[in-house]
Amino acid sequence: MTIALEARNITKRFPGVLANDNIDLTLEAGEIHALLGENGAGKTTLMNILYGLWQPDSGEIYVKGEKVVFQDPSEAIARGIGMLHQHFMLVPVLTVAENIMLGQESVTAGIFLDRVQVIKRIEALSQNFGLEVDPRAYVKDLPVGVQQRVEILKILYREAGILILDEPTAVLTPQEAEELFKIMRNLAQQGKSIIFITHKLKEVLAVADRITVLRAGRVVGTTTPQETSEAQLASMMVGREVILSVKKKPAQPKEVVLEVKDLHVLSDRLNPVVNGVSFVVRAGEILGLAGVQGNGQTELVEAITGLRPAVRGEIRFLGKEITNAPPRRVLERGTAHIPEDRQEDGLVLPFPVHDNLVLNTYYRNPFAHGLALQEKAIVATAQDLVEHFDVRTPSVFVPVLNLSGGNQQKVIVARELSRPIRLLVAAQPTRGLDVGSIEYIHQRLVEKRDQGCAVLLVSTELDEIISLSDRIAVIFRGKIVATLEASGAAREKLGLLMAGAEAT
């Protein structure tokens, strides 16, 4: 086998952090090489170095045995390296073909776009690699999974031989992820080399040829799916034994805390996205709401927490109606909300940790007397919470911006769970988090349940739903299509229900 890309002794230092410490990585031609590591392990730094966004402090990069120094991404692209970013870089109002040729337009007679030629090339590429896309479709009309294919096509169009995929499954449904894996295998078979960045262990085992695990900027080891297991990978990533399955006692459901009856909610574009949803969540149980992203979960949660008006139906909290109550009243009744988009709805990023920890209690005793904020009380409480909820931060005065994703989420969890609450609404609570943080947050959710909280868990991760929930409701196109006891719910059946199959 020939070696497509090799990194030797890559070291990159940021003020106060050794992001990459003597990292070696070899990518063989035609292999899928998974790069596994927690947030902050140095995966992104390494990839940005390979893609020419940053220069290493020391170390060398070889492409096909030839030493290279990249000043910026264009030089990496010229060497056949392409990157699929986590956030798509597409222009929604342009067609697929236009997006793909953007920056590399083929022209006839010097000024006219040669769409025909481009479309032909794209179609050839699609067929070759099994990437089904209509080049004439507008990107804004395409589902996320297909948009991702457009991104991959964009890389292939630039004749890349090495593809770096940065957490490509984070935005996909289980089915779409399966599709992507097929495409990846296809690409590898035809000689393309792929670096696959992720922290989902199952995916790694399913698709990778080799696996390199990073921890704290160092390579912990390289292995293959045949030689390793989920548990072993997890402990390599975290550096200690990790409990992957959540241990919990049987639920002891009590009174109804949240009751949603025939709820109708509109999206931002005023489309009906929640169409007559009804369910109850009892004290002491976790109700898992499973569903593919974009089936109304977001709007449903916003309606429950008072952030979005309900056009019809009612929401009751301990028997009292809170339909269309202002958010503050919902919070004060005893609802905790871990929002889906933590940076957008959960945190004020430039504010220090201590301010974020009192973001919804700042006006209460002991944090305020009248109009005056009580800094001492706020800081002391923050200090306490940071310790109890294991938020890794240099101090409570650091802006939340500087914390890793997992620790940002812990700040929200600490804030929400430290209030006296009866209902916990957790939307995608572990999205994008590393194994250690996921384990931690799962334990907290179960703990809350055992203390008699009603927990509504909204997640697109089937594994998360199955391992945590006591009951599972499946939402599809704004309707609950089935509600099952967790014990009797098979993975395959749930997957089908999420995809819209009729409940039997």
Place this chain on the structure above:
Amino acid sequence: MPPEKNWGCSWPEQKPHRGADLDQAQAEATLEKAKPVPLGGRAALRRGLRPLRLPGLALLTALIVGAIFIIVTDEQILAAAGNFFSDPLGFFTLTLGKIAWAYAALIQGAVSNPLDIIAGLFTYITTGDNSTFLRSLRPISESLVRATPFIFAGLAVGLGFRAGLFNIGAEGQLIMGGLFSVYVGYAFTGLPIFIHLPLALAAGFLGGALWGFIPGFLKARVGAHEVINTIMLNWIAILFSRWILAGPLSRDGFVPISPNVLPSAALPQFFPNPIRFHAGFFLALGVAYLVWWFLFKTTAGFELRSVGANPSAARAAGMNIGRNIILAMVLSGGLAGLAGTIDVLGWRYNMGVDFAAGVGFDSIAVALIARSHPIGIIFSGLLFGMLRAGTKQMEAIAHVPVDIVFILQALIIMFVAAPEIIRLLYRIRVERGVEEAVLTRGWQQK
């Protein structure tokens, strides 16, 4: 939820709500830790000066670039440049002399000439005549008088920025504040100063606040962008003032100048003519402190800053976005109103049509330079006051056109607004972990 009311659904160790059993000693220890460590003189000084580094270098760079403009607009220098090869030394001495002369004149106009002070003091001691001494202090007094409205209006714009609002309407709010205060100042007769003066100040605040409320309310209710509406309201205020000053408020029915405010509504001055320095400057310092306290030490300020930095998170945390927008615009407008009021009650005593003279617009720059920090605004306000006051001297002594000062202002704003240029020029690394005010948001915000 009061802390004692616990639904058995509290957090891990079943402790009562945090803060109920606050460990004061620990809190104090932590706060202590947060303070800059006493590093020894030099290090502490460097740390203290760090926030001034970028604006300071921006000012320096502006002065350097400004020097180029002084050179290329000077005919003598241009003539000398023609003889550059025959007399290079002459060209350089002329150029450097000119620049030094111009900036010295600017400083002399903004602060004063130390020689004049000494001479004035000498006359005062020997003859008991203090007029020359006072005259020598006039430049610095003028700078402070000019700086005062800049500080108020800068605070207005800065407070808006902190709330995520771009209040371009300080000019109009300032005019409305001036109109309200001048009316109360001359029309309410027979009041003692301790009632009349606060009343006139309050009226000025109210006038500006009203002008700020309108765009605030429109934004909160129907989402109309405050940039558009404040610009529109500037024109309404300007044209309204022209009409009302020429009509109902005119002192004789024709000349567009209002009657003078009564002495009972005037801010106290401390020195005889020509020193116009008045109590308004101290009021500005006090209000700057108040604004700082409000923004950083109160719940309402916390809300305002949260809404400014991330409205979605603020809303999810139960804050009322609309109410905060209105509050921010009312306070911002009120502060801008005071900027107009302070000139009326401090030294103008009346209002004419060209009253605002762009102070409201320049105050955007004042806030930007200070990165919307109330204490920083005192200093950037002073800088602008000094530039305005120093201009005349520069023109009179060094024959440098007034426009150079406006070019200087523009350059300072440019370099402050584009800190990357300064970082690149002086090779300064980006500091992480500094809370920065959101300056503006896009047009498409919800």
